[in-house]
Amino acid sequence: MATATDPGQLGSAKAAAVRLFLGADPFKGLTAFAASTRPRHNVVGVGIGRKVSRNKVTGTRSIRIYVEKKVSERSIPPEFVIPKRIAGVVTDVVETGRFVALAVPVAQRRLRPFKGGCSVGFQFTGSQAGFVMAGTLGALVTDTGGKRYALSNNHVLANENALAIGSAIFQPGLLDNGDPAKDQIAVLSRFVEIKPMSTENKVDAAIAELTKPSLGRATILPKVGKLASTAPIPAVEQMKVHKHGRTTGYTTGVVFDVAADVKVGYDFGDALFTDQIIIVGTTGSFSNSGDSGSLIVDRTSRRATGLLFAGSASHTIANHISDVLSGLGVTLA
Template identity: 45%
Template sequence: MTTSSKLVTASRHSTRDYREAKRDWSQRLLMPAAAAIAVAAAPMARRAGAHAAAARITSGRRNSNIVGVGIAEKTVSGKPTGVLAVKFFVKTKFPKSAVPARLMLPKSIDGLPVDVEESGVFRAFRRKTGRTTADVAMPNPRERRRPATPGCSIGFRIAGDQFVMGGTFGALVKTTRATYILSNNHVLADENRLTLEAPIYQPALLDQGDIDTDQIAELTRFIRLRANRYNRVDAAIAKPSRTTLAGKDVLHIGPPTGTAAAEIDMMVHKFGRTTSYTAGRVASIETDVTVEYETADFTFENQIIVIGTGGQFSDSGDSGSIILQRSTNKAVGLLFGGSSSHTIANHIGNVLRSLRVRMA
């Protein structure tokens, strides 16, 4: 685990202890019953005490108020403590007096600190309305751009569907043979529902893109989203119709300078279709989350959590944005969802390996 040098583990505990505890509780609380029972059986047989209580708390069923289980800094009364904790992310944080005993979370797990943080509901961040919160002084990401550039509006079309959507062109990636537009599965492939070679538009049809003149690419590859199991990435690529139709400079930021592993407390920034330029701080790099999509709830393991500095880091329509380390402009994550307070991203290394590409 790559953490901030400022954070310490609990006495006599290793990062492995945190990971095992996080995994055990994630399986019990985030996975649907059938999957949770299968994957949790072995760890539950090995452990006792606080861990064994999980079976009584959930009875093999997911607690719908819990949307994430991760490793992050513990806070007390809103103030950081400098100590790593197993953190539970909840839609709503209730007073202890209002929580039934069967749903009460432990104060510690085998001696590891526990923290509970309100995050709201985690959703995939594609947009079906034209609203935007972008700063008017920034480049307009919803304009037609040639070449299309990372940070701008992008989307697909389903013939006969009255709805259109918009997401964000994340980055330009490549193989030895071609270059591709990188974004999310739900931005380019409509949550597994589109076929390869489906047309991709810039700007998205939601942002007044034209079906006849604004197709710039075709869907080339996507990583399938799967229910009832852990996912690692929400990712897809599309091949531009001509290489001159897509560039690699992120709006307002410039070109990515490579990749880096995210670290807790790393300062990051991004440019997206809805909120344009925002900056934030990495709060966790190993959080399992359940995210609401149109077709299903999907659970992801070991995701990055980003908290905005000075305001909201992202919103619906920013899905697909590349997240970069502010000091180096190295790519660290691919944004795909979150809430009004928390942003979720895939680790960029997992994205590139899954799609068998590298940064252009």
């Protein structure tokens, strides 16, 4: 008999919840049901984890339903009430707010050589000319040919798929008073395309080749320190992590979920990301706007585990760093 700890039952229940609430089948890519037939308007993600009851983590494995806001069952129509169980597995409703990509404020200085955790960004062109932005440069990476690249998110380096390959990348980002005439450090080289809601995404990631290899320092993050190894470590629930980002600087947190499917807001609209890491801050928020691209590191092993790209006021979303590196064909430097 299947139990609540049976990975097969948990996976099937999660897939059913994704179809019901997010309108996509992570295994078959089926067309979404009609919007009026499911309570999806308030749901922003689906994951797997131990149920939280009265602010305490229990031993019961559950399907987590992440919502913008918790509301009383009495105040919503019966058809919009989240069921107590899905495919035989208990549900746990977690309020997170809406997840959005985190590129943007707070000044960061020019660093030469630069290192992870600093301000980086592109220059808007065309109808967007005059706007400025900044995100976080996560790490230095290399390819099999030995070329050196800055690693961050697609929406930080490639303007959500819109920037041309070869475009200039600046440190600091222009929002942080970067000067296009003297602060170019790299050119956009590769990015993993972000696809809209009808298709799944695994990563929001891009790399930019350094104009001079000496401009960047191997991955040493302020307060986080030097990585113990360039090999990543898989994220697990309750893993203690830390990061350094351009907005919130050094923060610590705990991994809350490692297999969440989440809906993330971008300028072009929403996108669905599957099997993502969710992190909660140890004291206060783990991240804020402008921290996108931060490398997330396991505090125990001192190895990279995630790449921050989105979040809400209370929860941070990250790609598994192994998916990022394989998707771009690079390794940590």
